[in-house]
Amino acid sequence: MAKKTKDLSSIPVGKLVPEEAELELTRLVEEIAAADKAYYANDKPQITDAEYDALRRRNLLIEKRFPKLKRPDSPSDKVGAAPSAKFEKAKHAVAMLSLDNAFHDEDVADFVKRVRKFLGLGDDEKVYFTAEPKIDGLSLNLRYEGGVLLVAATRGDGETGENVTANALTISDIPKRLKGAPDILEVRGEAYMSHDEFETLNARLEREAEEEGKAHEPFANPRNAAAGSLRQLDAAITASRPLHFFAYSWGEISEPLAETQWEAVARLKKLGFKINALTARCQSVEDMLAHYRGIEAQRARLGYDIDGVVYKIDRLDYQERLGFVSRAPRWAIAHKFPAEKATTVLEKIDIQVGRTGKLTPVARLKPVTVGGVVVENATLHNADEIERKDIREGDTVVIQRAGDVIPQVVEVIVGERKKGARKYKFPETCPVCGSHAVNEVNPATGKADVDRRCTGGLICNAQAVERLKHFVSRNAFDIEGLGTKQIEAFHEDGTIKEPADIFTMEKRQRAGKIDLYRYDVDDAGARKKDKNGKEKPPTNKKSVDNLFEAINARRAISLPRFINALGIRHVGETNARLFASHYGSFEAFYEAAKAARDDQSEAYQDMLSIDGIGALVAQGVVDFFDETHNRNAVDNLLKEVTPQEAEKASGDSPVAGKTVVFTGTLETMTREEAKARALALGAKVSGSVSGKTDYVVAGPGAGSKLKKAEELGVAVLTEEEWARLANR
Numbered sequence: 001m002a003k004k005t006k007d008l009s010s011i012p013v014g015k016l017v018p019e020e021a022e023l024e025l026t027r028l029v030e031e032i033a034a035a036d037k038a039y040y041a042n043d044k045p046q047i048t049d050a051e052y053d054a055l056r057r058r059n060l061l062i063e064k065r066f067p068k069l070k071r072p073d074s075p076s077d078k079v080g081a082a083p084s085a086k087f088e089k090a091k092h093a094v095a096m097l098s099l100d101n102a103f104h105d106e107d108v109a110d111f112v113k114r115v116r117k118f119l120g121l122g123d124d125e126k127v128y129f130t131a132e133p134k135i136d137g138l139s140l141n142l143r144y145e146g147g148v149l150l151v152a153a154t155r156g157d158g159e160t161g162e163n164v165t166a167n168a169l170t171i172s173d174i175p176k177r178l179k180g181a182p183d184i185l186e187v188r189g190e191a192y193m194s195h196d197e198f199e200t201l202n203a204r205l206e207r208e209a210e211e212e213g214k215a216h217e218p219f220a221n222p223r224n225a226a227a228g229s230l231r232q233l234d235a236a237i238t239a240s241r242p243l244h245f246f247a248y249s250w251g252e253i254s255e256p257l258a259e260t261q262w263e264a265v266a267r268l269k270k271l272g273f274k275i276n277a278l279t280a281r282c283q284s285v286e287d288m289l290a291h292y293r294g295i296e297a298q299r300a301r302l303g304y305d306i307d308g309v310v311y312k313i314d315r316l317d318y319q320e321r322l323g324f325v326s327r328a329p330r331w332a333i334a335h336k337f338p339a340e341k342a343t344t345v346l347e348k349i350d351i352q353v354g355r356t357g358k359l360t361p362v363a364r365l366k367p368v369t370v371g372g373v374v375v376e377n378a379t380l381h382n383a384d385e386i387e388r389k390d391i392r393e394g395d396t397v398v399i400q401r402a403g404d405v406i407p408q409v410v411e412v413i414v415g416e417r418k419k420g421a422r423k424y425k426f427p428e429t430c431p432v433c434g435s436h437a438v439n440e441v442n443p444a445t446g447k448a449d450v451d452r453r454c455t456g457g458l459i460c461n462a463q464a465v466e467r468l469k470h471f472v473s474r475n476a477f478d479i480e481g482l483g484t485k486q487i488e489a490f491h492e493d494g495t496i497k498e499p500a501d502i503f504t505m506e507k508r509q510r511a512g513k514i515d516l517y518r519y520d521v522d523d524a525g526a527r528k529k530d531k532n533g534k535e536k537p538p539t540n541k542k543s544v545d546n547l548f549e550a551i552n553a554r555r556a557i558s559l560p561r562f563i564n565a566l567g568i569r570h571v572g573e574t575n576a577r578l579f580a581s582h583y584g585s586f587e588a589f590y591e592a593a594k595a596a597r598d599d600q601s602e603a604y605q606d607m608l609s610i611d612g613i614g615a616l617v618a619q620g621v622v623d624f625f626d627e628t629h630n631r632n633a634v635d636n637l638l639k640e641v642t643p644q645e646a647e648k649a650s651g652d653s654p655v656a657g658k659t660v661v662f663t664g665t666l667e668t669m670t671r672e673e674a675k676a677r678a679l680a681l682g683a684k685v686s687g688s689v690s691g692k693t694d695y696v697v698a699g700p701g702a703g704s705k706l707k708k709a710e711e712l713g714v715a716v717l718t719e720e721e722w723a724r725l726a727n728r
């Protein structure tokens, strides 16, 4: 008898009565299912993406208003895979890199000069650059195969991101299908939220939380709101959040998009992506800076956050030749807008002890909002900095924050200084262990370091804990569920004293030697207690098992991560990669480090021959392995964990793994370019000829290196012969 008398679809959700809502939910289930079928199974969408999004959103809103009426076959539960406890990982086919920053006009001029020099361009040769806003959002890689969106992933650590496909499918700016695209096409760009939508969302969340009587933390800024919305385990929530997407780059492609950046982005636009309208093609540094000023002048009126302008060399063959240095392209740079400033009171100076014993003074501030973020701490760098700016506790200070950079104290407003404020005295002992703190002498320069360091080594609890934190950090072992707070708690009670202990926890737990069930490991290692302060019985077996699983998953680890995790002075992610690709295996690195103690040894010379490794870094490696407790810790760790052999940059190139020395004048490219290319092919580039050299590439004017090669019987190639070998 329920005859359809009126069109319910035009009634706002807020005005529906329960009977109408029920009918609407039934209708929506059917319409959404039909649309899905037309889209996915029949390849013939019957409605537009926007109409589809509207159907889903209405369905979701009705369900929120009438939770009891939610149907068992609700489409909200069906977006993508079933909600899981965590996102799956997605390995990027082509790494997602970051950008180097420029802060001043001169940095931009230097960038252009550098690029011209690398390419060996004459003064009269024109180079074009694109200039476009740097969107302050969250970068995404969208992988299309055969024109269908298959995987959307966040940047993650650049190599591996999180698979957020189900969520990305709910963003209407992201085309789900492409016509006329290369068979494999990865489009990269930024997901972001507009200022208006951000305000509305925060207001809505607050209202909803109030209705449900829940506490509510608003999002601090549109970037956080975008990231928080995209990283929802329930894609239906993402669907209810207003997200947008600008495309500006690409990853893997089965055929080139165009010959220039400008045309490639135009092609993306044609394929249906939104591209930023404020993109220009510039001919000179003056043009670039003029466009920068133009964008800066409009910044406040754009309606979404940007934090600078990105310049990219236009010709894609030039981009290819320029390549990358560690994590950033040589062919692009981000020209940041000036940092935002605020005034507040510096209440106290605390000293933090880092993993290498460095004492870092930190300013504790009266909380203040700078650029949409509440700032409570600022770095003071070192004793010199405090002295130079004469910063005292209780002072009123100007602080600044640029993008994701740690806030800094710019200056003291001396006029507002309180009477009797005393000059700050930097401690001469470690605040954690009481050992002497000294300014070490740098072996490379013979000068005293500006940083003061605790001499306590591993007896200093702060250093031990910081090393462990570094060990599990994102670019090292990256163990899910084992973060800063857990490490602090486990170290404090003696469960984890050194890295190997992490991997023996499960065995010790099973043998009854430790009891992790006492911990609420989900919640920062804090022990669960009842109202009377008594420890609660274990309730978290599952989380402990998950932790063990996450730990076991890391028993095989890539070589660069392993080396980085050790926390060797001056060896971070970049140098760890250099060592990994030079030595290939941990054993080889370990042996070389031990043999390099003698700085006359071949092992030491070989280490210094690695492009990018200097005396200071080599000394850090030697010193590290010179310490018995470090060697013991490494040996213990190796009983539990197996570092994988390093992947060669391009294993199939005949020059991969070979050591090459360039000497004399090269004619078709600059020395810098030749070096960069060889490295990209997996070869090792050395500055000196030795028994380990495979090839010497000699151009006109080659002298002593050529002579040495001939003496040692090393193969000598002309530039042309090298090019043929490398490109075969």
Ligand code: IVH
Pocket: 097, 098, 099, 132, 133, 134, 135, 136, 137, 138, 139, 155, 190, 248, 249, 310, 329, 332, 334
């Ligand atoms: S190009 C090889 N263009 O900035 C690097 N990046 O700091 C290609 N970003 O990870 C990036 N707006 O998330 C590029 N117009 C733009 C951008 C942009 C924002 C982000 C991107 C990147 C980060 C680097």
